[in-house]
Amino acid sequence: MTQAQMTCMTEPDAASPRRALLKASDLCAGYDRRCIVQHVSCELSPGELLGVIGPNGCGKSTLLKTLSGNLMPTRGHVELDGRALSRWSRPERARRLAALPQHPDAPVGMTVRDLVQCGRAPHARWLQWRHHDDRFAIEQAIAECRLDALTDRPLAELSGGERQRAWIAMTLAQQSRVLLLDEPTSALDIGHQLDVMHLLHAQTRQNDMAIAVVMHDINMAIRFCDRLLVMHRGRLAGQCPIANTRTWSLLEDVFDVSVEQTAQAPTAPSGCAACCTNMLTFNRRQNKT
């Protein structure tokens, strides 16, 4: 742990009483010897929705790729379920950790059900496509993402929000405990953003999943996430529980904006994070120090 500036890392142990499912220690990663993620240590516990935020190019996506094993760390290591990520066999890893990159893209003509079925691949036996658990998992994932009416529609015909839900349904069909999502809400309108966030939040509460989401909408992150992981220039600027005024000053520094709490939003709907519902307004800082 080299980061002394993790100012608001107040109570990581109290916040995660149970053993972390995914744990990164002193992680460095990048492309062609260019270090994009530097010395990041973080944890993801069951039942937790973790928001990963930070300015563009700060290494959020690279961090997620490293955590999901798409990219080899140049230093440090990732531990999944108490064992080094690279020591799991590929299907074993995929049964424990699901991840979705930023702009996934499916072949022409593929239907929603075809896609969700792909999520069962890590559970498949040698030369066997379908198992009796598969049908159940697929139906459940489809129902949870409310895709029942769309199962036989080609993905190309769906709206952006519906397509995103179909991809998430695929990862849910994997039935893994850990789920890492890279900007699942970025291209969606507000209604579909809420759909996706409610869905993810419900998964952490009902199925005890550990979910990390990269996102740009800070108000949305504050409303739904249990904890924020703020990244800045490849490093971890801080991990903080939501309701914390020190969070605001951290955000001010990292994004170079001024943060103003403008409204106390009405209490979150039932099942949503009981945490704070502050509405923040951001302005570009005028006088740079």
Add this chain to the structure above:
Amino acid sequence: MTTAASQLHPAAERAGADKAKSQVPALTITLIALGLLLAAGMLVSLGVGGHNMTIGQVVDAIALRWQTDAWAQSPDATIVWNLRMPRTLLAAMVGVNLSIAGVLLQGIMRNPLASPDIIGVTAGAALAATIMIVAVPPMMVASGLGLLTLPLAAFVGAMAVSVVVFALSWQPGVGTSAVRMILAGVAVSAMLGGFQGFLMVYFADRVQGVVLWLAGSLNTRSWHHVTLVAPCLLIGLGLAAMLIRPLNLLQLGEAVAHNLGVHVNLTRMAAIITASLLTGSAVCAVGVIGFVGLIIPHIMRLTVGHTHGRLMPAAMLAGAVMLVWADIGARVLGEMPVGVLTAMIGGPYFVALLYGRKLT
């Protein structure tokens, strides 16, 4: 939970369901139609040539095989069994090899342009064969002494090039990427093509055999060639069948496939080696036959869809059908090299497809 705007669209939903249901019969119908075309093509192929026979004569000639005395005397039986049967079987097998190689390569590259010709496997086989023909004087002609030496050289050339292409596309820490593989294949192909041109100009007096071989011909192929290709075909098909699931998942992109537990680089390597095995054995037996590996997978994808479990059997039959009928055409037109015919028919057909429908 918020009530989302996920309204039912009954009509669209029904259309989607119909589409999904109609896919399986489409596959069955396609397979049956292709199977019939193949059977008919093989029968016709046994009867057509310098000495034309009716279907009845062909069947009689085939049956003669089991009557030991009559078999030796009948010229029909000799022609059917020793000349046309191996040729027909070889045409079908080469068609299968090339189209499955195309399916595999297009599958791992997720690129519609990928084919055995693009990634340099064909060029490698051709160059190795050319070197054998021009550099080793006793084997100036493809047939004769070098009956097995030439195919083996071509095969080694194909495999060597596939390894080189794979190695060139490898990036430390990241592995391979589809684009790098195609670029490496194109570059290596161009390089080998240049060297091939040099050899053909420099040894202009000896390249007669090379020219014929490069055009791809099924003429004068014997049971030797069949026994050479058959094991490669069986091994290749077995490997291809094992790659069906990872290939399907790879269609979702490298990252998603990795997250679903697919060993992306291993799948790529296995597919390249399998494709080289299939292409190499085909090229070494009959020379360069272009376009089959490129267009058959495309046409079949339009008919039976993207899933490799459906695509592979359909492409297999379609490739065999295309080559058997192209060989018949080549024979009717007076022993034209079959590679010339596949390119001449395949090219315009491909263009027509490109303009008629969305070909992606």
